[in-house]
Structures are given as structure tokens and as C-alpha cells.
Amino acid sequence: MSIEVALNILTIVAVSGGAFFFLAGTVGLLRFPDTLTRLHALTKADNVGLGLIMIGLLPRVAWPFDALKLIVVWVLVLVASAVSSQLIGRKLWRGGDGS
């Protein structure tokens, strides 16, 4: 099996896996009963989903700058979503409306 085929398989598997996590996260967002569980569904699923899609796309882009851009985008989304869910969670903890 040539390296080309292996990279193609990596892309297909990783991007499909990422899409599955996004789907699962969206289902969780729509189905879960309260804000904290919905946050849980969103952050876990989207972070892993986006990460998998990034990994799948890495062999497709020019090394090093485009690949580094992809990785930076992922890291920034990780930080931003972690912080924003913390902020929402804290607001709830201090007695917001949790329904």
C-alpha cells in the first residue's frame, strides 16, 4: 500500500469521524434536558470533532504554513470554547436560569 493511499484513508476516516462527532454533539444539544448537559454535549463533541477534521485535512494542505494555520485554528477554538462554556457554567452556578 503506497503512502498516498494510506493518507487518503486517514483523511476519509478522520473527517468522517469528525462529522460523526459534530452530528452527535448537535443531537445532544437538541435532546439534552438542561444547559449544563447541553454544554457537555457541545464542548466534548465539537472539540474532538473539529480536531479529527483538522487531522484529516492536514495531509491535504501545504506544509508548513497552511498546516500550522489549521492547527492554530483548532487550538484557538479549543481555548475559546473551553472558556465560553466555563463562563456559561459559572453564570448558572451563581444562580441563573438552568432550564
Next chain:
Amino acid sequence: MTIGVGFSVALGLLILAVAVFTIGTRDSFAAVVAFVVYGLLLSLGWMNLYCPDVALTEAAVGGGVTGALLLNACARVRSEKTSDFKKSPRWIGRGMAGLLCLALSSGLVAVVILLPNPAPTLAPEATRSLSATGLGNPVTAVLMAYRALDTMLEKVVLLLALVGVWSLASDRFWGGRATFGHLPEPDRPLIFLTRVLAPVGIIAGIYLFWVGADAPGGAFAGGAILSAIWILVFFAGLSVVPAVGSLGLRIVLSIGIIFFLAAGVAGISMAAGFLAYPEGFAKPIIVVIEVAMTLSIGATLGLLVAGPPGQSLKP
């Protein structure tokens, strides 16, 4: 039907659905969130039409800055008594509004459908004179050289908008600091995020401005990112909003227009006329104006979100 067409149709329908929700929802907060989503989807749509310049501006202005302004307005309106606000208009008013919207929409649809095929375009001419400006991106050439007067007046409008916001301040706060309505005590994760994001954002803003000469980007997108970082720094309590009366602030706010005007007036004696650039010096002049404009736009957008001064300097 190919995947590309299917994606375009689905995206178009999604944009329409979000637009309908934005208008239809009763909850102002939900409407603002939907509006931001609408802006981001619209910028995806522009990407789909191979217009990265428009997409960037839509994401930065339609999704980002306008979203922040509306969220702020939403919080202010909510904190006040809004009994009058909730009264729905009578059916005559609704009918009139509906008719006007219908007329406007059908007019727009007619214009698009009745366009001659191929549509009239100035794109070949814009690219033909590109080498004279020294720029690589025809969109920037249009903004900064061919239609520089429009761009300059746009900046004047932006500044006038800020003056309008400031004029809402009560007399005792005049010369003081803007307060963003009412900022809560910053959370630690927010402070952490700001510390991580600020250097990245400043580099991204400068990069976007710089790359605008040859690729999608430019002063407005760069300035919008800088203003977002600035606002984040205020929210995290890492810095205070400069006082409205401060001379330094006023210089930063107007430096874009000042440089633009100076280059324009210099063009009368050194080149073909007002806002004409001397041959061979177009690019350096444009870059200098854009540096000043990026600063001014960043500061103006940030202060627009900060709102009118509500805290005097002397307690």
C-alpha cells in the same frame, strides 16, 4: 445535481430560514444571536461565490461588530422599563411594513433576474490598471485608489457615528470614560482567555491589514479584529477605556482621516488632483494611509461598542 449545487441551495435555504427566525422571534436576545449566525452563514455564502473579500468583511462587520453592538443595545433595553417597547403595532402599520418589504424584495429580485447576460462588469478595467497602483489585490485597489474618496468618506461616517453615540452622554459624564452599559466583575477564565488571545489577535489584525495589499484582507477587517481584542481587554478588566476627552484618543480616532486628507491635498500639487497619487509612489502612500486607518477603525469600532461616557473622571 452535483454536490456543489446542492450545498449552495442548502446554504441559501438555511440563510433564508435564519433570516425569517431573526425577524419572527419575540425574544430580542435570541434575535441578536440569530442575526450573528445569519452574518456568519452569509459570509460562508460569499465564500461560496468566490468573494473572499466580501466574506471577510461580512464576518468581521456583519457577524462580529454589529453583533457586539446589538448585544450591548439588547442588554441596555432590557435593563430599562420597556412596556412601550412591547406593544405590537396595529394591523395597519404591520400591513404597510409588509407591503414595503414586499415591494423592496420584489424590486431586488427583478433587478437580479433582469440583469443582462453576461452582467456588466468593470473587473477587467480594475485589473488592467492594477500595476499602476503597485497593489496585487484589485479590491484594495478599488477601495484605496480608484474610489479612494468613497473610502475616506466612509471613515468620516464612522467617526460621525461615534460622535452621535457620545452625544447621548449626560452633561456630568462628559469627558469621562465609557462603561459598556454595566460590566460585570470579570471571571478568571475570561482574563485567561484575554491574556492568551490578545497577542494572537493583534498579530492576526496586523497580518490581515498587511496582506490586504495582495490578498483578501485590508484595513477594515484588520481594524475589526483589533477592536475585538481591545473590547476583550476591557471586559477582562485588564485596562480601562480611555476618557472621551483625552487628546491621544482623539488623535488615534481621527488619524486615518487626517492622513487620507493630507495625501489627498498633496495630490493636488504633486499629482493629477485631489486624492491622486504621484506615479511610482502609490503603494507606499496607500500603505501609510492604511496603517493609520487600521488604527482609527479599530479604536472607533471599539468605542462604538463601549457606548457613551457614563463615568466621570473626578468621583
